[in-house]
Amino acid sequence: MASHLGGLSGAPVVRVESLIRSFGPRTILDGLSLDIDKGEFVALLGRSGSGKSTLLRALADLDDKVSGSGRLETPDKKSVVFQDARLLPWKRVLENVILGLDLPDAAKRGRAALEEVGLGGRENAWPVELSGGEQQRVALARSLVRDPELLLADEPFGALDALTRLRMHDLLRQLCARHQPAVLLVTHDVDEAVTLADRVLVLDKGGIVADIAIDIPTPRDHGDRRFGEIRSELLRHLGVETKPVLPV
Amino acid sequence: MNAFSHPAAVAPTIGYASDERALIPPAVKPRKTGTRRRLALGRAIPFGALVGPALLLVVWSIGSVAGLIDPRTLPAPWSVVGTAVDLIAEGKLQGHLMTSAWRAAQGLVFGVLIGTVLALISGLSRLGEAIIDGPVQIKRAIPTLALIPLLMLWFGIGEGMKVTTIALAVLIPIYIQTHSSLRSIDSRYVELAQTLRMGYGEFIREVILPGALPGFFLGLRFAVTYAWLSLVVVEQVNATSGIGYMIDLARNYGQTDIVIVGLVLYALLGLASDGIVSFFQERSLSWRRTLAD
Ligand SMILES: Nc1ncnc2c1ncn2[C@@H]1O[C@H](COP(=O)(O)OP(=O)(O)OP(=O)(O)O)[C@@H](O)[C@H]1O
Ligand SMILES: [Mg+2]
Numbered sequence: 001m002a003s004h005l006g007g008l009s010g011a012p013v014v015r016v017e018s019l020i021r022s023f024g025p026r027t028i029l030d031g032l033s034l035d036i037d038k039g040e041f042v043a044l045l046g047r048s049g050s051g052k053s054t055l056l057r058a059l060a061d062l063d064d065k066v067s068g069s070g071r072l073e074t075p076d077k078k079s080v081v082f083q084d085a086r087l088l089p090w091k092r093v094l095e096n097v098i099l100g101l102d103l104p105d106a107a108k109r110g111r112a113a114l115e116e117v118g119l120g121g122r123e124n125a126w127p128v129e130l131s132g133g134e135q136q137r138v139a140l141a142r143s144l145v146r147d148p149e150l151l152l153a154d155e156p157f158g159a160l161d162a163l164t165r166l167r168m169h170d171l172l173r174q175l176c177a178r179h180q181p182a183v184l185l186v187t188h189d190v191d192e193a194v195t196l197a198d199r200v201l202v203l204d205k206g207g208i209v210a211d212i213a214i215d216i217p218t219p220r221d222h223g224d225r226r227f228g229e230i231r232s233e234l235l236r237h238l239g240v241e242t243k244p245v246l247p248v
Numbered sequence: 249m250n251a252f253s254h255p256a257a258v259a260p261t262i263g264y265a266s267d268e269r270a271l272i273p274p275a276v277k278p279r280k281t282g283t284r285r286r287l288a289l290g291r292a293i294p295f296g297a298l299v300g301p302a303l304l305l306v307v308w309s310i311g312s313v314a315g316l317i318d319p320r321t322l323p324a325p326w327s328v329v330g331t332a333v334d335l336i337a338e339g340k341l342q343g344h345l346m347t348s349a350w351r352a353a354q355g356l357v358f359g360v361l362i363g364t365v366l367a368l369i370s371g372l373s374r375l376g377e378a379i380i381d382g383p384v385q386i387k388r389a390i391p392t393l394a395l396i397p398l399l400m401l402w403f404g405i406g407e408g409m410k411v412t413t414i415a416l417a418v419l420i421p422i423y424i425q426t427h428s429s430l431r432s433i434d435s436r437y438v439e440l441a442q443t444l445r446m447g448y449g450e451f452i453r454e455v456i457l458p459g460a461l462p463g464f465f466l467g468l469r470f471a472v473t474y475a476w477l478s479l480v481v482v483e484q485v486n487a488t489s490g491i492g493y494m495i496d497l498a499r500n501y502g503q504t505d506i507v508i509v510g511l512v513l514y515a516l517l518g519l520a521s522d523g524i525v526s527f528f529q530e531r532s533l534s535w536r537r538t539l540a541d
Contacts, residue, residue, distance in 0.1 A: 062439055080443040086436055090458040090535045099454060100444035126535045142444075 013038050013149050013182045014059065019070030021054050021063065028054045029068070030206030038149070039180040043193035045234060046203035052186045055203065056080075056154050059184065078150035079143035079181075083158050085135035087127040087142075094123035097142045106145075113141035116178075117171060133164040137171070144179055151181040155188065169195060173218070190234050194227060195220050202237040210237040323505040328512070331505040340494070345513060348479060348490040351407065352517075355414025356475045360468065362415065363422030370423075371430030372456070384423050392417040392474075393481050400486070410482040417478040421470035429463020430456060462536065465529040472521045476514065 014036035021029040028051040036042050046052045057063045058072060060080045087096045098110040114120055117137040127135060136156060143151055157165045173196060176183060187193050193200045194214055202210035212233065216226050235241075293299065305325060311317040312324035319327070335341040366384065369376035396413060403409035433456060441451045483492020491510050498506035 060443055062442060078443075082436070082440075084436070086440050088437060088440075088455065088458070090461070090533075091454070092535075100441070100446040100450060128535070 011038070012036055013075050014184070015071070015073040016055075016059075017071040019055070019058060019068065019072060021051070021058060021066050021068035021070075023066065027206060029058070029070075032070075032203075032207050034201070034208060036150070036182045036184060039182055041176060041183040041185070041196060041198045043185045043187055043197035043200045044203060045187065045190060045193055045200060045238060047238060048188070050203045051206065052203055053154055056152050056184060056186050059150075060152050075149035075182075077146065077148050078152060079146050079148040081136075081139050081143050081151065081153040081156040083155045085127070085132075085139040087135055087138055089127050091127075092123065093119070093125050093127065093130070093138055096127065096138060097145055099142065101145060109145050110141070113145040114138070116144070116175065117141045133160050133168065136160065136168065140172070140175065144175055144181075147179065148181045151176075151183045153183065154186045156185070157192070158188070165192070172196065190231055190238070191222060193234070194230050195222070200230075200234060202234060204237070204239075210234065320502070320504060323508065328505050328508045331503075332509045332512075335506070335509065341509070341513075344489060344491050344494045348483065348492065349517065351410050351482075351490065352414060352475045352479045354411045355478070356418055356471065358411065359415035359418025359475070360422050360471060363419035363467070363471070364426055364464065366419070367423045367426035367430065367460075371427045371460070372452070381427075384420070387416070388420050388424070392420075392478060396482065396485060405486040410479075410487070413482050414475050414478045417474040418471040421474060422464070422467040425463040425467030425470070426460055427463075429466075430460040433459040462533055465525070465533065469522060469525050469529070472525055473518065476518050476521070480514065 012035040014034065016032060016034040019029050019032045019034075020027065032055065034055075044052050044055070054063070054066070058066070058068070059074055060078065061074075062080075087093075088099065091099065094107065094110050094114065097113055098106040101109070103109065111120070111123060114123060117140050119134060119137055119141065122130070122134070127138070130138065136159075139156070157168050160168060169192065183197075185193070185196065194216075197214055200210075200212050200214060201208050210233070212230060214220075214230060216224060216230075220227060308317070308322070309325050312319070312322075317324075323331075332341065366380050370380040370384075371377070392413060395416065396409075399409045399413055399416075403412055437455050437459065438451075441455050446454065479490075480492055483490040484496050487493040487496075491513055495507050495510035498504075498510070
């Protein structure tokens with residue numbers, strides 16, 4: 001899956017150079033640089049507190065109160081999926097999906113997006129009537145209905161149970177294959193990163209300390225030998241020592 | 249009699265729910281092990297809210313018939329009803345009622361409008377808050393009724409003074425509740441609006457106003473109560489019409505029955521208006537109600 005390097009058009013959609021972000025005296029991102037290609041799926045790992053959310057919020061233009069500097073180029077068409085579904089409780093599901101969407105056929109697109117995430121027919125439900133996984137699917141639909149060039153997701157499946165999470169992986173993979181946005185997925189789950197991404201980054205001490213292209217054909221099997229190797233390498237970068245899964 | 253005792257007698261055998269069983273004296277019912285005791289209150293009694301008032305009415309009637317209650321203290325229910333019918337026939341009751349309701353409505357409308365606008369300005373801008381919040385808090389600290397002498401000096405004793413007093417009382421709860429619910433809208437929704445690239449107008453319409461609606465309705469329920477409360481006072485301070493005036497006049501002539509008619513009218517108005525507000529509250533907040541039931 002390293003093919004993204006040559007396969008798609010050359011110009012990256014996200015370009016970050018010497019990004020610095022600090023909270024008071026603590027510098028969280030310290031001269032970080034990062035490119036994401038068109039349609040590329042990048043997963044970002046890092047210890048808790050390493051600054052993953054800080055980076056993602058910078059990319060989402062949600063950090064105007066944070067001090068910092070650096071060059072940051074992102075497309076206009078970008079969507080964010082948060083850890084919580086963040087649906088407005090006073091809007092029905094369909095209205096939530098097309099919130100802020102100023103198009104004549106917004107409702108039609110919204111329905112189609114809900115259909116895509118498997119929630120056709122729930123358009124008129126209130127958010128409180130949905131399960132956590134369903135709410136997160138609505139959030140996905142809300143992101144995709146805008147046809148983003150960049151999808152930013154901060155631990156979007158963190159609050160879901162393991163089984164639902166696996167289903168969501170499949171769904172996300174399908175949706176990304178169809179809509180082809182560039183993706184930056186923040187996660188603390190190494191397997192999730194290796195399963196989904198074209199490229200996995202590890203953030204530590206304010207910069208990217210590992211940048212690993214995942215050269216395993218999809219669908220990926222967790223028991224695969226190469227999978228195990230990459231997992232070990234990533235865990236090492238994350239400061240977790242493991243025994244090799246298979247003798248080398 | 250038979251009809252009454254029937255369900256209770258049958259209850260244990262066909263296993264009626266706990267509230268029916270409660271009719272049986274405890275001594276009769278052996279406490280079986282394994283009987284599940286429900287901690288919840290059980291089924292709601294139909295029209296339960298009317299049981300207490302009905303009971304009061306019964307006591308009142310019996311007291312009057314038995315001569316236990318002096319009619320000068322409290323006339324019998326039927327003579328109050330008779331008085332009410334007479335007053336209606338003379339057209340007096342409707343007249344006073346209309347005057348009072350009109351005053352309350354005007355005060356309520358002005359108070360709610362002003363309170364809401366102030367809450368929006370002060371809730372949505374720092375400058376607005378700096379200018380508005382202080383004076384409102386000061387006004388809040390002064391009981392509205394204490395302002396009546398000043399308002400009389402300013403506005404005389406006419407309708408203007410009455411409506412102003414009511415509006416001033418009403419705007420406080422509206423302002424306080426709407427403002428605080430505006431300010432406590434989750435910042436995560438603000439972030440969401442930002443990532444969805446909502447315009448300011450759309451943000452206000454889709455996020456801020458619906459988010460503040462629960463607070464507004466809470467304020468409105470207080471406001472209605474305050475409106476009637478201030479109405480009662482302004483009508484007794486100085487008026488030549490209205491329910492309060494009718495009561496005051498009746499007091500001068502010792503017509504207890506008319507006083508009671510006035511009080512019942514106040515109660516009905518208060519209950520009805522609260523009912524109307526909570527009806528709209530439930531309808532507009534149906535997204536929340538699904539959680540409550
Ligand atoms: N608003 C803030 N004010 C002060 N410090 C902050 C703020 N937001 C984040 N930080 C600090 O910046 C550091 C990085 O936070 P960030 O949320 O980016 O971590 P993260 O990698 O996303 O962690 P996690 O995996 O736990 O979500 C943390 O040490 C955190 O305490
Ligand atoms: Mg985080």
